[in-house]
Amino acid sequence: MSCLKETSQFVFDCSSLDFIDSSGLGTIVSCLRKSLEHNGDLKLASLGPQVTMVLELTKAKRLFAIFSDAAEAVNSYVTGRKA
Amino acid sequence: MKTLIVIREADYGWLTPLFPGVHPLVMPICNKPFIEYLIDFSILAGSTAVRIVSDGPLNDVERYCENGSRWGIDISYASILVDDDLDAVMDKNARYCSEGRMMVTSGFIFISYEKKHELKPFVAMAPAGTLLRGSTGSLLLTGTPENVGEVREPAPCSLVELDSIGSYYRLSTEILNERPSPYVLPGYSNEPDCHIGRNVVTSKGAEIIKPVIIGNNVQIMKGAVVGPFAVIGSNVIVDRESTVSNSMLLDNTYIGENLDIVGRIAYGNILIDPASGVSIAMEDRHLLSGMKRDGIFGLGLFRYLFHAAVSLLFILLLFIPYLLLAPLLKIQGKWKNRTMTFQGVQQGKNVIVVRPSIAGEGVLSGLARSLSLDRFAMLFSALSGRVAVIGSFPVEAGRHQEAATSVLMPGYRPAVFSYAEAEDWPVNAEDSSIVERYYAVHGSPVQDMVLTVKAFLNRIHAQDQP
The missing domain is CATH 2.160.10.10 (Hexapeptide repeat proteins)
Incomplete structure (x- = not known):
């Protein structure tokens, strides 16, 4: 996670993400944890219905701030708006 | 009165991609196959015979309903062409439809009714024509009314169209929510x-x-x-x-x-x-x-080596008792070698093993059975990886042929000893499948070894029981 030296605020644009399994989810949750350790956050944007289903299934949805598109998620860091 | 159930593949096109391989008529609604609701309704309406007609395969439905003796009615099956309209269907089943009153359901529809309501007098008196109609199907009556009298309105039944996964879900929820349930539900x-x-x-x-x-x-x-x-x-x-x-x-x-x-x-x-x-x-x-399916022989390589090692231990342990007891029992005529063909892990690939039967109540027979000597030859099959040392109770080839390993018994892996024996569960395909399924998900090589010993000891203990 060398990018953590530059910033601890991330947005994952999931618009091209069609599927995720537990290992992928584990990686994203691990990224979130690292971000939080550096007083940052990891926000998810443009989730497809199938990925949303997996996040709901695994109760991971409640861990993330989720936005309808990436621009909105990036702006939320500036405006402090919650998902 | 007789009932004709007409269902076309086009009626349930939305269902097939979601539930591949499941015929809509055996699709469960609150754990009861859809066809059973239609059969119950037909019986309550006074039918003594039901014919199921479709332009698609009916194998699963036939396997489930058979000839209807379970419900005390006659169930038969017939095929139609995709383009056949209802008149053509009636023509093709003219002999079946010629005797008196007919009730015809067409489409993938659910008929909502109340088991306590008097359906039979209503249907017997209702005039010929469409009783219920929706956009995806209908319920109609043909022939002259069996009884004369004033028809009570409205009809003590209604029609629920099954045209999407949402409607299927809503129907199940509604049935679950109805108190007391208007249907006979399993369990x-x-x-x-x-x-x-x-x-x-x-x-x-x-x-x-x-x-x-x-x-x-x-x-x-x-x-x-x-x-x-x-x-x-x-x-x-x-x-x-x-x-x-x-x-x-x-x-x-x-x-x-x-x-x-x-x-x-x-x-x-x-x-x-x-x-x-x-x-x-x-x-x-x-x-x-559904179920995990490992590599070679239905086992992971490491697990297979573990099973082979356990088989070898059991072979060494039982070798001398086998040499002593088997010939004696053969002389007494109580030991009969049988070559049996079991379903393998992969569908269509059978496993042939020798599994003797030990007859009689004598001391020697009891000792041989309690030491599982009837499984001795199978241990060599486990050593070569054709079967596992512990897994599923082997199912003879030919039984449950089509559903075999993937649907009826997910995680099926024929073995010398079964998980059900280790857990002392009733050993039959239906009851033991839950134990087998559980260990197929949660099992580990070490656990397999422990359960093999447990199964072996349970068989000794079983011989001590009166």
Whole structure:
């Protein structure tokens, strides 16, 4: 996670993400944890219905701030708006 | 009166991609196959015979309903062409339809009724014509009324169209919500809103919240919460700390640990959102699965080596008793070698093994049986990897031929000893499948060794029982 030296605020644009399994989810949750350790956050944007289903299934949805598109998620860091 | 059930593939085109390989007529609604509701309705309406007609395959339906003797009626089957309209269908079944009154259901429709209402007099007196009609199907009567009298209005039944996964889900929820249930639902029920099947194991700390319907061979693990508004099919495991509410888990589904199934339909590894129709096929055994299937011989390589080592130990242990007892029992005529063909792990690939039968009540016979000498030859098959040392109770080839390994018994792996023997469960395909399924998901090589010894000791103990 060398990018953590530059910033601890991330947005994952999931618009091209069609599927995720537990290992992928584990990686994203691990990224979130690292971000939080550096007083940052990891926000998810443009989730497809199938990925949303997996996040709901695994109760991971409640861990993330989720936005309808990436621009909105990036702006939320500036405006402090919650998902 | 007779009933004609006409269903075309086009009527249930939406269902096939979501539930591949499942015929809509055997699709469960609150754990009861759809066709059973139609049959119950036909019987309550006074039918003595039902004919199921389709332009698609009816093999699964025939296998389930057979000749109808289970319901005390005659059930027959017929094929039609895709383009046949209802008149053509009636013409093609003219001999069946020629005798008196006919009730005809057409389309993939659910007929809502109340088991306590008097359907028979109503149908007997109703004039010929369409009784109920919807956009996807209808219920009509032909022939002259059997009784004369004033027809009571409205009809004591209504029509529910099944045209989407959402309508299927809503129907199941409504049936679950109706108190008391207007239908005969499967399972034991000593209190309202709660139907429980056979071999339902609820671990300490698990919770069941009504209304709920649970099928046969179900395990609800520690900390899991099932309900409210949950329909759990047969051969299902809800693993630790998972929640299932407002959802339907169809047969042969494994729900992993710490999951939240809310407002969903799960079928094997397929998860469906009934509101949007979105479905996802999970390829992750930690979350939702049909069943894992390992590499060679249905075992992982490491697990296979472990099984081979355990087989070798048992061969060394039983070699001398076998040499001493088998010839003596053969001389007495109590030892009969049988070559048996069992279904292998892969469908269509059978396993041939020698499995003797030991007859008689004498000391030698009892000793041979308690030492599992009838399984001695199978240990060599385990050594060569053709069967496992512990796994499923082997099923003879030819039985459950089509469904064999993937649907009826997911995780099936023929073995010398079965997990059911290790757990002292009743050894038959239906009852032992839940134990086999559980260990197929949770098993490990070390656990397999422990369970093999347990199964061996249980067989010794079984001989001591009166």
